[in-house]
Every structure is written in structure tokens, then in C-alpha cells.
Amino acid sequence: xxxxxxxxxxxxxxxxxxxxxxxxxxxxxxxxxxxxxxxxxxxxxxxxxxxxxxxxxxxxxxxxxxxxxxxxxxxxxxxxxxxxxxxxxxxxxxxxxxxxxxxxxxxxxxxxxxxxxxxxxxxxxxxxxxxxxxxxxxxxxxxxxxxxxxxxxxxxxxxxxxxxxxxxxxxxxxxxxxxxxxxxxxxxxxxxxxxxxxxxxxxxxxxxxxxxxxxxxxxxxxxxxxxxxxxxxxxxxxxxxxxxxxxxxxxxxxxxxxxxxxxxxxxxxxxxxxxxxxxxxxxxxxxxxxxxxxxxxxxxxxxxxxxxxxxxxxxxxxxxxxxxxxxxxxxxxxxxxxxxxxxxxxxxxxxxxxxxxxxxxxxxxxxxxxxxxxxxxxxxxxxxxxxxxx
Ligand SMILES: [Mg+2]
Numbered sequence: 001x002x003x004x005x006x007x008x009x010x011x012x013x014x015x016x017x018x019x020x021x022x023x024x025x026x027x028x029x030x031x032x033x034x035x036x037x038x039x040x041x042x043x044x045x046x047x048x049x050x051x052x053x054x055x056x057x058x059x060x061x062x063x064x065x066x067x068x069x070x071x072x073x074x075x076x077x078x079x080x081x082x083x084x085x086x087x088x089x090x091x092x093x094x095x096x097x098x099x100x101x102x103x104x105x106x107x108x109x110x111x112x113x114x115x116x117x118x119x120x121x122x123x124x125x126x127x128x129x130x131x132x133x134x135x136x137x138x139x140x141x142x143x144x145x146x147x148x149x150x151x152x153x154x155x156x157x158x159x160x161x162x163x164x165x166x167x168x169x170x171x172x173x174x175x176x177x178x179x180x181x182x183x184x185x186x187x188x189x190x191x192x193x194x195x196x197x198x199x200x201x202x203x204x205x206x207x208x209x210x211x212x213x214x215x216x217x218x219x220x221x222x223x224x225x226x227x228x229x230x231x232x233x234x235x236x237x238x239x240x241x242x243x244x245x246x247x248x249x250x251x252x253x254x255x256x257x258x259x260x261x262x263x264x265x266x267x268x269x270x271x272x273x274x275x276x277x278x279x280x281x282x283x284x285x286x287x288x289x290x291x292x293x294x295x296x297x298x299x300x301x302x303x304x305x306x307x308x309x310x311x312x313x314x315x316x317x318x319x320x321x322x323x324x325x326x327x328x329x330x331x332x333x334x335x336x337x338x339x340x341x342x343x344x345x346x347x348x349x350x351x352x353x354x355x356x357x358x359x360x361x362x363x364x365x366x367x368x369x370x371x372x373x374x375x376x377x378x379x380x381x382x383x384x385x386x387x388x389x390x
Pocket of ligand 1: 215217241242266316
């Protein structure tokens with residue numbers, strides 16, 4: 001038996017070159033604020049957290065998180081690390097409950113759950129490495145030959161630029177595409193027209209035989225969404241993602257009764273949080289993010305519940321922890337895929353920290369049956385562009 005000897009958390013601050021995104025590349029929750037300063041700051045992030053859990057035999061499991069890394073690091077170092085050190089990584093379900101219940105007074109959602117997620121993902125990587133099996137084989141095994149993915153970028157910009165990007169993605173073999181809205185309630189009818197113009201422009205390129213997903217990243221409100229939905233119907237979106245604030249579960253449920261499926265969940269936490277969404281009928285597609293929702297242990301339980309509700313799970317973000325769950329889940333039809341790209345919004349940063357993430361080919365990607373664990377390692381290929389805080 002191997003026991004956990006240490007938990008090492010590191011914050012990776014990207015200091016290298018970045019591509020400046022368009023000013024209105026996506027609506028977001030802070031759009032309603034009077035003084036917004038940098039309007040896109042709450043969407044953009046150039047930091048990541050790695051969490052390496054090492055056993056007494058020297059095996060290292062790698063977890064990670066992307067939300068508020070410096071605060072999550074403090075939570076791991078001061079609270080959570082001590083709860084798993086000395087324990088058997090194969091007791092991961094017990095360790096999850098231990099971390100969750102012993103910090104319940106202040107943990108539960110947000111930073112606490114992100115810290116649990118990072119450690120839990122590392123535990124699964126560890127278990128896979130010790131067992132000599134890829135993580136998806138520990139989760140039920142291969143449910144599909146390859147994982148179909150959807151191309152997730154198409155930030156709002158000039159329609160011609162979005163069309164060019166869609167053409168390129170189409171030429172790469174993608175068959176599903178997610179685009180972002182740049183305009184919300186403060187932009188009035190004129191903004192609505194701009195939004196619709198862009199949906200039409202992308203549809204024109206990808207046709208109606210491919211999937212189109214629409215993303216508002218909580219930058220709309222109920223009134224605006226109710227007015228937009230009928231106008232969007234003719235474009236046959238596969239879903240409209242996060243139209244309103246993540247906490248407005250009743251709002252989601254109301255919208256989701258309409259003809260356009262509503263998706264969400266990337267800002268929800270834990271089994272009970274996701275169960276609430278499912279019971280309320282708030283989403284037609286559940287999109288938890290494994291490195292926020294409570295790691296692979298929580299995600300695996302949520303997958304079972306969502307399957308019972310017949311709500312497909314398509315986790316937020318690319319990344320290996322999501323891919324392994326998707327490979328093992330019969331109720332996980334598709335994975336989000338951020339194309340490999342120069343550092344721009346931050347979504348793509350994991351390609352610069354880790355090695356081993358698969359690249360999509362012709363609209364799908366593959367996991368290796370013979371690589372134990374998650375199949376990623378931390379690379380020093382871009383290390384000169386990071387300031388690392390131990
Ligand atoms: Mg999203």
C-alpha cells in the first residue's frame with residue numbers, strides 16, 4: 001500500500017505574450033456594473049494551479065484548478081492538505097467526504113470545493129498510476145471508440161472574422177461549434193441585431209447539418225433572454241449556455257421549458273448542487289467542470305444522477321479529467337474542446353503547463369488505453385513564461 005506523503009500546490013502566473021481579445025468578445029456577469037474598469041477582466045484569467053500529491057513510494061498524482069488559484073492554494077496548504085496526508089489514495093470517496101464535511105462550515109461551494117477538486121483529481125491520477133490503468137478504466141471503462149468534441153471559441157468579433165474562424169474549424173473536420181455573444185441588455189435592440197447577425201454569419205458557414213451552440217456566460221438577464229429566444233429559434237441552436245446568473249436556478253428552469261435547450265452548471269458545485277439543477281429541470285445539458293465541482297469523485301456520482309434524469313453531461317472545458325469521465329460515461333455524448341491557441345483568454349493555458357492533452361482530429365479525440373492515470377505531466381517547455389509561486 002502507498003500512503004500520501006505530501007501535497008504540493010503551485011500557482012502558475014503566465015507572464016509571456018498574450019493575444020489581446022476583442023473588447024466585446026463575450027458578455028459576462030459584470031456587464032451590468034456601473035463602473036466596470038476592465039470590462040472583460042472577470043472572463044479573462046492568466047493563472048493556473050497545479051496540485052501534486054505524492055506517496056511514500058514516490059508516485060505523484062497531478063490535479064489542477066483554474067479558479068482563483070492563489071486563494072485555492074492557501075486553502076489547500078492551510079486546510080485540505082493536512083486532511084489527506086498519511087491516508088491511502090484508494091480511499092478517495094472517504095477522503096472526499098472528509099475534506100467536504102470537515103470544512104463544511106465555510107467550504108461547500110466556491111474556493112473550498114475547487115481545492116477539494118484539485119486534490120481529488122490528483123488522487124485519481126495517483127490511483128491510475130498505482131493500478132497501471134488509465135483513469136477511465138477505473139470509472140467503468142471505454143464507452144465509445146473516440147470522444148466527439150465541439151469546437152469552443154468563436155469569441156464575438158466582426159462577423160467576417162468569425163466566419164473565417166468557423167471556416168478554418170470546419171476545414172479541420174469539426175462538426176459542432178460554440179460561439180459567444182458580445183452584446184447583452186445594456187446594448188438594447190441594436191445589440192440584439194448585432195448578436196443575431198453573428199449567429200446568422202456562423203450558421204451560413206457551418207450549415208444546418210452541423211451543431212451550433214450559443215454562449216452568454218451569465219451576461220444576460222431573464223427579460224433579455226426571453227426576448228432573444230424566439231429570435232434565435234430559426235437558427236436551431238443545440239443549446240443556449242448560461243443565459244443568466246448561475247444562482248438563478250428558477251430562472252433557468254423557466255427558460256428551459258421553452259423550445260431551445262438551456263445548458264449550464266459550470267459554476268455549480270458538488271453532487272447536491274447539481275442534483276438541485278436536475279430536480280428543478282434547470283438545464284437540458286449539464287456542464288459541470290470537474291476541477292470545480294468536486295473532482296472526479298463528485299463528477300462520477302453526478303454522472304449517475306444525471307443519467308437517471310436523462311440529462312446529458314458535457315463537462316465544461318477540455319482537459320484530461322473531463323475527457324476520462326466522458327470516455328467512461330454513456331450519458332456523456334460530447335466533450336468541449338478549446339483549440340490549441342496562443343494565450344488569449346486563459347482557457348488555453350493548460351496546453352502550456354501540461355503535456356499529454358490530446359488534440360482533436362476530425363471532430364473527435366482519443367485516449368490511450370495504455371497510459372496509466374490521467375496521462376498528463378507538467379512540462380517545463382514554457383517555464384520561462386511563468387512566474388511560479390510555491
Ligand atoms: Mg460556458
